[in-house]
Amino acid sequence: MRIVVCVKEVLDPDAVNNYALAGRLxxxxxxxSLTQTTIPRLMNGFDEQALEAxxxxxxxxxxxxxxxxxxxPDAATILKHAAALGVDEIAxxxxxxxxxxxxxxxxxxAAYIRSSGDADLILCGRQASDDDQGVxxxxxxxxxxxxxxxxxxxxxxxxxxxxxxxxxxxxxxDGDEVVEVPCPAVVTVSNELxxxxxxxxxxxxAARRMKPEIxxxxxxxxxxxxxQPRVVAQRQFVPTVSGDCEFLPGETxxxxxxxxxxxxxxxxxxx
Amino acid sequence: xxxxxxxxCMWSLxxxxxxxxxxxxxxxxxxVASATGARLHLLVLGSLPDDCVETAGRFGVDxxxxxxxxALEAFSPDAYVEALAGYCQQESPAxxxxxxxxxxxxxxxxxxxxVGAGVVMNAVDVALGEGGGLQATASAYGGxxxxxxxxxxxxxxxxxxxxxxxxxxPAEGGATQPGCRSIQVDLTGxxxxxxxxxxxxxxxxxxxxxxxxxxxxxxxxxxxxxxxxEQLAEALGGLAGASRPIVDEGWVxxxxxxxxxxxxxxxxxxxxxxxxxxxxxxxxCSAAKTIVAINKDPxxxxxxxxxxxxxxxxxxxxxxxxxxxxx
Ligand SMILES: Cc1cc2nc3c(=O)[nH]c(=O)nc-3n(C[C@H](O)[C@H](O)[C@H](O)COP(=O)(O)OP(=O)(O)OC[C@H]3O[C@@H](n4cnc5c(N)ncnc54)[C@H](O)[C@@H]3O)c2cc1C
Numbered sequence: 315m316r317i318v319v320c321v322k323e324v325l326d327p328d329a330v331n332n333y334a335l336a337g338r339l340x341x342x343x344x345x346x347s348l349t350q351t352t353i354p355r356l357m358n359g360f361d362e363q364a365l366e367a368x369x370x371x372x373x374x375x376x377x378x379x380x381x382x383x384x385x386x387p388d389a390a391t392i393l394k395h396a397a398a399l400g401v402d403e404i405a406x407x408x409x410x411x412x413x414x415x416x417x418x419x420x421x422x423x424a425a426y427i428r429s430s431g432d433a434d435l436i437l438c439g440r441q442a443s444d445d446d447q448g449v450x451x452x453x454x455x456x457x458x459x460x461x462x463x464x465x466x467x468x469x470x471x472x473x474x475x476x477x478x479x480x481x482x483x484x485x486x487x488d489g490d491e492v493v494e495v496p497c498p499a500v501v502t503v504s505n506e507l508x509x510x511x512x513x514x515x516x517x518x519x520a521a522r523r524m525k526p527e528i529x530x531x532x533x534x535x536x537x538x539x540x541x542q543p544r545v546v547a548q549r550q551f552v553p554t555v556s557g558d559c560e561f562l563p564g565e566t567x568x569x570x571x572x573x574x575x576x577x578x579x580x581x582x583x584x585x
Numbered sequence: 586x587x588x589x590x591x592x593x594c595m596w597s598l599x600x601x602x603x604x605x606x607x608x609x610x611x612x613x614x615x616x617v618a619s620a621t622g623a624r625l626h627l628l629v630l631g632s633l634p635d636d637c638v639e640t641a642g643r644f645g646v647d648x649x650x651x652x653x654x655x656a657l658e659a660f661s662p663d664a665y666v667e668a669l670a671g672y673c674q675q676e677s678p679a680x681x682x683x684x685x686x687x688x689x690x691x692x693x694x695x696x697x698x699x700v701g702a703g704v705v706m707n708a709v710d711v712a713l714g715e716g717g718g719l720q721a722t723a724s725a726y727g728g729x730x731x732x733x734x735x736x737x738x739x740x741x742x743x744x745x746x747x748x749x750x751x752x753x754x755p756a757e758g759g760a761t762q763p764g765c766r767s768i769q770v771d772l773t774g775x776x777x778x779x780x781x782x783x784x785x786x787x788x789x790x791x792x793x794x795x796x797x798x799x800x801x802x803x804x805x806x807x808x809x810x811x812x813x814x815e816q817l818a819e820a821l822g823g824l825a826g827a828s829r830p831i832v833d834e835g836w837v838x839x840x841x842x843x844x845x846x847x848x849x850x851x852x853x854x855x856x857x858x859x860x861x862x863x864x865x866x867x868x869x870c871s872a873a874k875t876i877v878a879i880n881k882d883p884x885x886x887x888x889x890x891x892x893x894x895x896x897x898x899x900x901x902x903x904x905x906x907x908x909x910x911x912x
Contacts, residue, residue: 446845467839544742
């Protein structure tokens, strides 16, 4: 089976959080992008876990190739990381800045997958930690007519199925659900999958020599309609948080606790 | 873009009442419909909840549309997308609004892909922009920032409204008497491709419905201390929640994760112990009426959201809170 994992480069969300927590997150003159140039860029965390899911399938005996593909201006770094983790093929669909909207990204990814020999399984992170939209997997599944299973915590090949079938444990608000879906399918992966592996030094070295296949949008021969943006980022801003916390007094933990419980009872928040 | 119809879409799967977030979605729908001179529809998939038409009237809905079909009785992404796409074909709504939840997170973007609409999730607002077109504002980076997106280039749009993004506001000028229409969509050719082998089972009450939640984070220091959270939750008659790191570490079950990628809650009281207040966590609890934070760092971000703060070691304060709450 061929597995294609879609990966995106994002600004390190923890670094963005730290700037936000310190009240120092700023938007640049274009009104759209964060000014902090020191924030590292890395592979979206959920995408790394999607890669991990692919590698675990292979560890469990699934035969075939694993590819990683990214749409963006320069995905070489994250694709090399994917290669170091053990994927067989890396591909970069070049799109300049500003990054295209999700519809265009999904059209490009679907067209790449189709033109590169199709896939039995397309894996994506549940959402990207920058815009949190999480719509690309759904748009790919519709473009390719595949089913979509979201928020997987475990993916395996279903035993004793007539045709290639995936058994997926997915995280739902009501607890874990186990589903089966025939290949080809799009599956998104959630953090419950667990820690992704680290590349070994030897693999890192080998990955350095691996070059991503560069694909231009023109080569994918998409219709103008497929490349027409529909949701265009105009502006980004940092919302204000009200913040008028009353710090309750107390010298000891017991005094603090008594002050809080008394206050909550007085305000009828608790009985 | 010509906005003739705005449709708010929902389903209740025979649960009786309207699903959480419907009134908020209707409030947004009403606002956009008024601003653009469009009619506001409420589209219900499956059976009509009891209070549906009355609520729709209060929120100024012109028409309540219903698609009833055996295929829609239980949630099925394939059937739901097909039904909604059929509706779009017949009614050509310019804007479809969903209340964001686990199932709409699948259905809304798939619908957009199916009918060629643009899509925005995590929306907190939709309004007319300066150029006269619609703009959607959505949170990004878990809420550290917000993005304003221009909705142009597609004939129609699908927007999912974040839970707790706005407060429900009934229509000004009193209730309307919405017309009720039955919409026919042929679903005989739709077969759900996903087969459920083991159903999810909610054990006991859900965080989403809880009135009081006590949550713990990495500041608890170790899994053995999470029992303090459970004991305080029990003493207060509430439920225990958690931040993501301690779920990832396996201290507690993932069903207890509060936040952007966990449970979106709206309790009367949210008490957070040893939680820093990252935007992705707050996305799941900032709608609480009263937030109490316990943190040893007086500059922790959580205090910006909290009504009451206790600065100190939560391992010392929690046992005292359990004692005081039991008294
Ligand atoms: C895409 C994405 C999605 C995410 N989704 C979620 C989500 O759904 N839910 C979620 O929670 N997080 C989520 N996160 C993670 C989030 O960004 C934070 O990393 C996380 O919420 C931090 O958890 P924490 O507050 O428990 O830990 P920390 O940030 O490590 O904070 C621990 C806090 O405890 C305090 N502390 C330490 N010791 C003590 C003590 N003895 N007494 C009192 N206080 C003490 C510290 O001062 C600190 O403030 C997500 C992140 C990303 C990138």
